[in-house]
Amino acid sequence: MTARSKEDLWHLESGIDVSHSGNQASIAFNVARVSWPKIVSTVIENLNVALSSVEQDTQIRAEGDAIFDELQQLRSEIDRSSTIPPLLGDGGNDIEGYNMELETLRPVSWHNSPWMYTECYLFRRLQTCFARRKSEFWQEYDIWAEQKLANTKMSGKVIFELVEWFLALRSRFIDPKNGTSPLLADHRIAIEDLLQISLWGNTADLLSLLAISPEELQSRQGFQARKHLKNNLVVDDTDQVVNLLEQVRAETHRDREIHIVVDNAGFELISDLVLVAYLLCGNFTDKIVLHGKKFPWYVSDATQNDFDTVLSSLSSPGAVFTDHGRLGESSSLPTFYSLIRSYLCSNPPRLTFTADPFWTTAHPFARLPTFAHNLYKSLQDADLVIFKGDLNYRKLIAGGRWPADTPFEVAIGPLKDMNLRILTLRTCKGDTCVGLRKGQVEEIDPAGKGEWTRNGQFGVISFFDGKPKEA
Numbered sequence: 042m043t044a045r046s047k048e049d050l051w052h053l054e055s056g057i058d059v060s061h062s063g064n065q066a067s068i069a070f071n072v073a074r075v076s077w078p079k080i081v082s083t084v085i086e087n088l089n090v091a092l093s094s095v096e097q098d099t100q101i102r103a104e105g106d107a108i109f110d111e112l113q114q115l116r117s118e119i120d121r122s123s124t125i126p127p128l129l130g131d132g133g134n135d136i137e138g139y140n141m142e143l144e145t146l147r148p149v150s151w152h153n154s155p156w157m158y159t160e161c162y163l164f165r166r167l168q169t170c171f172a173r174r175k176s177e178f179w180q181e182y183d184i185w186a187e188q189k190l191a192n193t194k195m196s197g198k199v200i201f202e203l204v205e206w207f208l209a210l211r212s213r214f215i216d217p218k219n220g221t222s223p224l225l226a227d228h229r230i231a232i233e234d235l236l237q238i239s240l241w242g243n244t245a246d247l248l249s250l251l252a253i254s255p256e257e258l259q260s261r262q263g264f265q266a267r268k269h270l271k272n273n274l275v276v277d278d279t280d281q282v283v284n285l286l287e288q289v290r291a292e293t294h295r296d297r298e299i300h301i302v303v304d305n306a307g308f309e310l311i312s313d314l315v316l317v318a319y320l321l322c323g324n325f326t327d328k329i330v331l332h333g334k335k336f337p338w339y340v341s342d343a344t345q346n347d348f349d350t351v352l353s354s355l356s357s358p359g360a361v362f363t364d365h366g367r368l369g370e371s372s373s374l375p376t377f378y379s380l381i382r383s384y385l386c387s388n389p390p391r392l393t394f395t396a397d398p399f400w401t402t403a404h405p406f407a408r409l410p411t412f413a414h415n416l417y418k419s420l421q422d423a424d425l426v427i428f429k430g431d432l433n434y435r436k437l438i439a440g441g442r443w444p445a446d447t448p449f450e451v452a453i454g455p456l457k458d459m460n461l462r463i464l465t466l467r468t469c470k471g472d473t474c475v476g477l478r479k480g481q482v483e484e485i486d487p488a489g490k491g492e493w494t495r496n497g498q499f500g501v502i503s504f505f506d507g508k509p510k511e512a
């Protein structure tokens with residue numbers, strides 16, 4: 042990694058401004074002053090709840106108290122906007138990369154630093170507070186597990202609605218024995234719906250909505266909401282994606298693989314699993330690899346434990362969706378679970394869940410070859426890599442504040458030449474959105490308020506094919 046000068050602080054390798062917490066015009070300005078303190082306070086509250094059931098005078102208790110002190114210290118650092126200190130080692134190989142980059146950015150403070158780096162640092166720092174303890178109890182502790190489970194429970198009705206819809210779709214379009222479908226046009230319609238379901242499933246991440254009522258959550262996730270949101274797609278490359286999938290579907294003579302870099306647990310993960318199930322049972326690919334996070338990240342990002350929790354909520358809905366009456370007795374969710382399980386347990390597995398440490402670094406994705414060579418190779422071997430959510434999108438475009446009419450392939454910089462096929466399904470919750478027509482921003486936002494890139498109401502389905510075309 043090349044060292045950057047102080048003057049380059051707001052710039053990237055590409056020379057474009059990045060979202061920055063010292064810049065009042067950036068969403069990061071408020072995120073740093075409002076959201077980050079709130080996140081740490083929530084962690085402190087959750088820790089207090091956990092500590093209330095831990096016995097006094099035990100090692101776990103003493104370590105819990107030490108975590109508490111470190112979190113208070115972190116909270117006060119953010120409030121006072123102190124200089125950001127290097128991360129303490131917790132055995133993770135990624136710590137060096139974080140500290141190396143901090144060195145090149147120095148001196149930076151919480152309220153005056155690049156958004157992407159500092160927010161990732163914050164979540165990595167929280168993890169060090171737990172992972173540095175001797176006891177497995179804290180090393181493995183997920184401070185947001187309860188919130189993630191509560192979110193899944195609240196989403197029971199829409200999860201049920203979605204799975205029922207999928208099962209009906211499957212019986213209509215796909216012969217489960219040979220994956221055939223009558224018409225290409227049928228797949229087009231189905232894939233369009235599935236991409237949008239997976240896309241808008243991202244609207245309600247827990248970080249944006251630290252407290253939300255069940256009614257509000259369901260209104261954001263339900264079918265009516267999605268129909269309305271369909272008009273809010275500002276970039277829509279669905280046709281190119283469908284064409285690619287149809288092409289890959291025909292290439293049964295070779296091993297085909299699709300990778301999905303998933304985002305949030307709960308409803309969003311189930312909306313991704315519906316897409317997964319369709320692609321596998323429709324024989325669009327032989328295998329799907331889901332990439333989750335190695336440790337709790339951005340409040341609601343999916344870890345292996347969250348994946349397992351989602352599977353158990355499908356297999357035993359009665360135990361999870363207790364507030365939804367008859368829903369718990371429905372056989373749809375267990376039917377869907379059996380289908381997913383059959384892909385996980387087939388030999389070789391057609392579906393896997395993995396968590397590479399690269400996804401919890403602060404690196405823009407163009408640094409994949411330098412920092413995660415094997416992962417990079419595996420993504421190159423895939424027919425398509427789908428990136429879910431806002432942070433993944435920001436990492437694709439390196440956190441740059443690109444003008445909206447910048448072509449996606451320009452904003453992804455060096456990723457353009459890395460032999461990757463990239464699809465991003467993102468609801469806009471940042472400063473920037475690229476790939477729009479000239480004049481389109483004025484149509485979306487006539488008053489020029491700029492909220493449309495931030496409020497999660499607009500989304501993109503952006504595709505870039507970086508694989509060489511066959512002659």
Ligand SMILES: O=P(O)(O)OC[C@@]1(O)O[C@H](CO)[C@@H](O)[C@@H]1O
Nearest residue numbers: 072246248249430431432433470
């Ligand atoms: O990657 P996701 O889950 O879509 O969204 C995460 C995120 O973009 O949402 C927050 C609210 O704006 C940001 O602080 C944060 O980076």
